Structure formats: structure tokens, C-alpha cells
Amino acid sequence: MVPMLNTVWVMAIWAMGAEGSVLCPGLSDWMEEGADYPHLYQGFAHWCDELDGPIHLCGLSLGGILALQYAAQYPERMASLALIGTQYRMPKGLLRFQNALFSLMPEWLFQGAGIGKRNMMVLTRSMLELDLEEALNGLRCPVLILCGERDRANRAAAEEMKERLPHGELVFLPGAGHEVNVDAPEALGAELKEFMG
Numbered sequence: 001m002v003p004m005l006n007t008v009w010v011m012a013i014w015a016m017g018a019e020g021s022v023l024c025p026g027l028s029d030w031m032e033e034g035a036d037y038p039h040l041y042q043g044f045a046h047w048c049d050e051l052d053g054p055i056h057l058c059g060l061s062l063g064g065i066l067a068l069q070y071a072a073q074y075p076e077r078m079a080s081l082a083l084i085g086t087q088y089r090m091p092k093g094l095l096r097f098q099n100a101l102f103s104l105m106p107e108w109l110f111q112g113a114g115i116g117k118r119n120m121m122v123l124t125r126s127m128l129e130l131d132l133e134e135a136l137n138g139l140r141c142p143v144l145i146l147c148g149e150r151d152r153a154n155r156a157a158a159e160e161m162k163e164r165l166p167h168g169e170l171v172f173l174p175g176a177g178h179e180v181n182v183d184a185p186e187a188l189g190a191e192l193k194e195f196m197g
Helices: 007-017 037-049 063-075 092-104 105-114 118-126 132-137 153-163 184-195
Strands: 055-060 078-085 143-148 168-173
Touching: 007 118, 007 184, 037 063, 037 118, 037 168, 055 063, 055 168, 063 132, 078 092, 078 184, 105 118, 153 168, 168 184
Parallel strands: 055 078, 078 143, 143 168
Antiparallel strands: none
16 A cells, blocks of 8 residues: 555554555655656656555545556556545646645745645646546546545545445545544544455
């Protein structure tokens, strides 16, 4: 399994009982060639290609978008896919609003993301036209769709994906917002452990 951030996943991984067997790369690991989405995805896909398959992918938000695209493009490599708070059609209004906010924020607020303010803005702009609706048709592996109970921005997309994926399972995690790995790591770990068995 490959969650898309590192230290914020520690408690969820512990709850899974999977310490030492989970790889947690950061997004900045794949931005050496460029900060836009195509470069990010290319780096992520290359990284996945190096893993022994079949693989279990798990991603939150942008990590889920990357994992969804890879799983649809390379179904033969996949064992399972877990998508947390993930959109398959980009909410253009929200992305534009986020970019406007990013432009007003000081650089130091982006240090935790590991990609910097400028790169975050480039990445957000490059995702405006991204639409992975067709990618849903390419999924062949079991899919777990997770969403925080309080994550209103992603609830509709989670429910739509469940409708589109007859082999998909949808779980809302009680009390959690968008970052379920922070808000409900034990519940998240338990769901992932049961799903990936």
C-alpha cells in the first residue's frame, strides 16, 4: 500500500499493524522535472512502475487523484485502490478560489506541504482541466472510497464514484473532516486493514 504523505500517516499505519511494510512518499519527490500535474503524475507513475506488483495504492485528495489515474491506466499492476476525499472531476471554482487564497498567503505556510507557494499555484492551475471520469471505467481492482463524515466538499464525489463503481465500497468515517488520517487515524487504519486483508 502506498499512502501519499509521510509523517501524518504514522497513526493510521500503526492502526493497520503494517509498520515497516508501507511506503509513504511525499509529493515533492516527483516534482524535480516540473511542478505541474502532468510532471507530477509522470514521476508518480514511474515510481509505481518500480514497485513489485500487484500493488495496493491508497491516496488522500491529490494523492487519490494520482492513484486513480495510475490504477485506470495500468489495471494489470493493481491489487486494490483506496481513495480518500478524492475528486475525479476537478471543481474548477474551488481550484480558482484556492489559487487566489494561495497568492495572498506567506511562503512559510507552504513549508509543511514540501512544494512551496509558487509550485503549489502552478500545480493547482495545471489541474483546472483535469477530468478522470473516463478513468473510472478503467478500474478493475477492488476500490474502497473513504470520506470524512464532515468533508462536505468531497461527499458528493464519493457518492457518485460508488454509483459508478459496482465493485466499489463506500465508507464515511464518523467525526472526520477532509484529513481523515489526522482526524480519525485509528478508524482509517481499521478500514484499510479490513479492506486490504
